[in-house]
Amino acid sequence: MTANSAPLLRFITAGSVDDGKSTLIGRLLYDSKTLLSDQIDKLNRAADNGETPDFASLTDGLAAEREQGITIDVAYRYFATAKRKFIIADTPGHEQYTRNMVTGASTADAAIILVDATRVDFSGETPVLLPQTKRHSAILKLLGCPNIIVAVNKLDLVGYDETKYQAIVAAYRALAEQIELNVSLHFLPISALQGDNIVSASANTPWYQGLPLLPLLESLPVSRHNAAGQPAYFSVQRVARQDGSSSDDFRGYQGRLEAGRLKTGDEVKILPNGQTARIAEIYSPEGKTDNAEAGDVLTITLDTDIDISRGNAIVAAASPVAPEQQFQAALCWFDHTPLNIRRKYLLKHTTQTTAVKISAIDYVWDVHTLSRVQSADDLKLNDIGHVSLKTQQPLNATAYDENPATGAFILIDEATNHTVAAGMIRSRNTADSFEI
Template sequence: MSIQKSPLRFITAGSVDDGKSTLIGRLLYDSKALLADQIHALKQGKSKYSEQGEIDFSLLTDGLEAEREQGITIDVAYRYFSTANRKFIIADTPGHEQYTRNMVTGASTASAAIILIDASQFHDSQAPITLLNQTKRHSAILQHLNCPHIIVAVNKMDLLDFKQETFLAIQDAYLSLAHQLGLKDIHFVPISALLGENVVYKSEKMPWYQGESLLHILENLPSAEELHQQDHYFYCPVQFVVRQDADTKDDFRGYQGRIEAGSIAVGQSIRVEPSGLEAKVVELITPRGEVQQAFAGEVITLRLDQDIDISRGDVFVDIQAPLQAVKHIKATLCWFDERALNPARKYLLKHGTQTLLAKVSCINQVLDIQTLLNTQDTQQVKMNDIADVNLTLQKPIVATPYSENLVAGSFILIDDASYQTVAAGMIQSVNV
């Protein structure tokens, strides 16, 4: 097998019962990515949610017993498969509003997203078509997460006798939504996940559709790495300080972390933030041994030419990088907690490898999922709301906008009493 492109990580999203798990099962089945015993178990499994005795492909991803009983996806299920052209990592994310936080988790690392829309819920007489709120919410989240590619898969076309009119009406409705949200690279595919029409192979039942199958589109999308090949400044949060407490003649002091952007080489000068101290790299060690240079994505242990005060939570950056530690940020929050945001209290903010106290100093606006307009006269952020806020931090962090660096631009908020994650945040700007 020849793998010609870099792996693509994508998610499925949409409303409840749009067919996300069934689509992934069909992709795995038709692309010959299942083992013989998996196929046997699939054919022997219960198919109470499929009609006329067809295989219930959702059994491949709905692994929890609660999911099978309710016929919905709760957790994020990851699956891996490959074709002759590419490797894929799929995240099957929940459609129910209650599990929006799980969808955010799956989407945060995705290079593409498949938004499923159940065509059987609409009719030609509906003009214009009104999309479901959860479809709008997931699309808004994908926009805030800067997901590069959106594929709108209009599912269950078999229930409409593969009529083109409904597909075009749904396409127009989503294009209007995309224009409001600012989504750009969008592909539309009419499919039947249950029957496999336009999933792996082109469908003969929809001759009016001139595009490619869903799998063909996925095989040819550029990955996030291919989209961001431009140079970035070196950025590496310190995870662990390694000391070898032997005699002073062999006093090893190394700093471990994962390079999140750029590259580093022996002899290169770096800066430590937030202290601003400078030093030169004298040794680089990776799992493959000692190297002269390391790149983004690699885990490293580096040694410096001098002993300076460095601990977990500090960040190594290029000496020329215009990055500075800041105590005030503006961010978009996806609120997960059943209890509304309380601006009067402080939350734990986890950014990279450090955790500190933070306070929401101002709620700028909250997105109304119904109208897609921002409500600016509200001081309440409830579960599953998307809000723009200002935060004041206990101590400085080295942050960038999320659009520039996913790691330096993202964080989570944690309840300091229950230690439950209450929100995910994407930084818009610093020094507000």
């Protein structure tokens, strides 16, 4: 298998502040020999002078990040090995920047959750994980990330103690079970600074028989969502007109095919008005084509003139998607001003924007106790909750679990124009399960 044949893997680092996320990525790039020569020289000079190489500086690009020693924004890095291509998103660990972590995780095929072995509380019968570890795990569940690697970091500072490592693994397994984190879960003992189990197996952990980090990343499957196998869903972003006054008037609908496949002659349905037509022509950036699949950016024409505008959707004639105004959704609240259910917000879903009213806060998730707070009046910064909402105009939405592209939305404060929340439309809310 070559890098060209293996599917691209997008992955993020997550966890609490100072768990070593930026250092891990820097070490991974250094050990896999995918850095520029001047970056390698800088790290080698530090080592020659007896200093500890600053691997975190390879990803902390903002001046404020280097000055404060924390990650603030999402830093994207690209690298490739002989087996696979990767895009890494180094996301912030600080609670204040949780919204940036959500941004990075929204398109990830895998996540590395770092747990600092020196900061886990071992005073009780069960080790206590940090709140951000729990919060980030819950967000990854919401976003449907299919592969999670729990990397227990800084083992060099606890003497590569297998007992402590296994206790942390057991604590995380209990967390995963409690929040129903039903994903492909892997555990790995590492020291990002020293390079243990990053690219090759470490002699310091002979009790660990699994793959090091890089070979594990090279082996992960990419099967986040089978959007191509679903009924066609095309979000109209723009209506293109040409020679509007002539007899050969061109009217094309531009946007991205979010699910399914389209081909010339297919019967389609326009939402929300429900009218039907057939695909007359399909144009991609490379020119005219007869077929398209999920992810393609297209201009399509229909065999009849229909009133279609930005925010409408063109779907397969047999698609079960129907316009709705009332939804239940999970919300990650991003704004310093709490959610106020007495006011309206703007909801942006695919290419459609409409006013929305939060009719009820069903519950808020308590990140410390992993329980639901049923009597919450609002959502505060970085809270995760479940709400009921009603939109002014019908949405052509699916459940997030079915297709993230057509089940996700953001909330916007109409007064400040701030993005105040990210939302995921839920398929159902069962009382007997932990459905965030």
